[in-house]
Amino acid sequence: MVFEFTDQQKMIQKMVREFAEKEIAPGVSERDEREEFSRVISDRIGELGLTGLCFPEAYGGSDGDYISYIIANEELAKVDDCVQAGCAASISLCAMPIFQFGTEEQKQRFLVPLAEGVKLGAFGLTEPNAGSDAASQLTTAVADGDYYVLNGNKIFITNGGEAETYVVFAMTDKTKGVKGITAFILEKGMPGFTFGKTEHKMGIRSSQTQELIFQNVKVPKENLLGKEGEGFKIAMSALDGGRITVAAQALGIAQAALHQAIKYSKERVQFGKPISANQAVAFMLADMATEIDAARLLTYRAAYLKQKGQPFSKEAAMAKLFASDAAMKITTDAVQIFGGYGFSREYPVERLMRNAKITQIYEGANQVQRMVIAGAVLR
Ligand SMILES: Cc1cc2nc3c(=O)[nH]c(=O)nc-3n(C[C@H](O)[C@H](O)[C@H](O)COP(=O)(O)OP(=O)(O)OC[C@H]3O[C@@H](n4cnc5c(N)ncnc54)[C@H](O)[C@@H]3O)c2cc1C
Incomplete structure (x- = not known):
């Protein structure tokens, strides 16, 4: 049994620690006071390669390892866990399910920019009546030719409004219960996809938390993540x-x-x-x-x-x-x-x-x- 990080992991730890102390620590309490999400800092995390640590080079990553990614999370959180939470939502909850369940085309189109940190991701599961009981999804997705038409809303979404890429869950077949939930990849700017209430919170005030609203959003079938009915499995895995x-x-x-x-x-x-x-x-x-x-x-x-x-x-x-x-x-x-x-x-x-x-x-x-x-x- 080895209770030690590798030299490479120690190097990453040192690099993230120095970066966080130099570039994130200044202004941490001011950002909290102003409830201000910093896209500049979020982008810097991408520039430093921290968003790609756990993905292969072929998908915009650095062929690092998952432990290095967790080291980066720990070091960021020591200084400003709002910055860490934004990065984790993008990578663990949006990029990772695309890596694990996406098609090759989806990986090139959506995962690469997330892993490179040039785009930010988010994960939309929670609804007003579906929190702990995530299976009670009311958002619907109805197949219509080459599209699914999404209607509903998601609340408390980390990076909501800021992110460009969203992994979102909706009911495609109510009669099947959890097996009727399907995952989709949505992009900011799709007609009918808008943002609602921004949460004003007790803590993590400089993490962006916003409602997602879907009104007849036409999502192309190529944006289906995994298979129809696999959404709950994908959500739980993420x-x-x-x-x-x-x-x-x-x-x-x-x-x-x-x-x-x-x-x-x-x-x-x-x-x-x-x-x-x-x-x-x-x-x-x-x-x-x-x-x-x-x-x-x-x-x-x-x-x-x-x-x-x-x-x-x-x-x-x-x-x-x-x-x-x-x-x-x-x-x-x-x-x-x-x-x-x-x-x-x-x-x-x-x-x-x-x-x-x-x-x-x-x-x-x-x-x-x-x-x-x-x-x-x-x-
Ligand atoms: C700042 C913030 C960011 C978030 N980011 C995201 C995000 O990015 N994406 C996303 O999809 N969601 C997000 N969420 C939602 C979050 O995951 C939910 O708030 C959480 O899962 C709890 O759901 P709920 O708030 O509806 O509470 P409820 O489910 O209503 O639970 C209320 C209380 O009842 C307890 N409870 C419920 N059922 C049981 C049971 N069977 N047995 C015992 N106790 C029970 C719960 O543990 C809790 O203490 C975020 C929330 C916040 C506040």
Whole structure:
């Protein structure tokens, strides 16, 4: 067993860390305050090749590996998890299903620009009445000659409105239940495809979250992803991978909180000594560090299995569940260590605590992760 990254992976880690500190860290709290998504930073991630890490050269990638991609996610999330979330939605939830289920023509047309980072992707599954119960899709797709005609809407879509390419799910045959759901690739600008409400959120405020609206959108049949009726399978497969990036997001947030808490606890003097000299505070830091290590091991185990082509659905759910709960607890404790200053927007820990919350909710709330894990252990 080897508990070490390869030299190549260490190089990527160093490169992403330096890039994030130099180009992403400045302005992170201002972007949060203004709820501003930065397309400039998103494009830079593509220029640096981070969007192509897990794809072959033939499809605009760098023949890297999946673990390198997760390393990049962790490093980005340490500095600004909104930037990381945008990249992960584009790569794990849009580019990856096209890579896994797309035709050669679809890969050249849609995957290559996503992997090269010149286009941004998004994933449209959630609807007002289909959240955890994703199978209750009301968006419909009706075959009509060379097209499918889509009607409905999707809410809470990361990169919505910003992205050029969308993997979207719709019901082609209601009578078949989950087997009646089909995946499509949509492009921004298709007639009838518009954007609705932009969400104003508690956390990840500089991540763009917007509604997608379909009104008689004529989607050419060549944009069908996979086969008719395979949509649910495609969505679940994309979410399995996406959950590893959510775990990496939580891991990055938690580490940033621990880093801040250690620094502050050594500097802040009360009762004539640094607050870190109190065992009550030091033990909180010890627990935080331990949970981060456990979350990291679960996250990279899931990434390793995916890279090896082995089943990883249960392990991805475990990583997401544990890392997100740890991030929530760690960021809450970090705010506690900062006391009143932690509650103030002057310090970054309140933003980290707000951002941690989403990792327990999206790509399947943690109750849904427990359903996945329980289903696997009871099988
Ligand atoms: C910022 C943000 C970005 C998002 N990005 C995307 C995106 O890019 N694409 C996309 O398709 N979706 C996206 N989503 C949607 C997200 O995946 C859903 O919000 C999430 O899956 C939960 O669905 P819901 O909000 O409808 O909650 P509900 O399904 O209504 O659940 C509410 C609560 O009930 C619990 N619950 C539900 N059913 C059960 C059960 N059977 N047993 C136990 N507990 C249960 C849930 O765990 C949760 O705690 C995003 C959401 C947010 C907030």
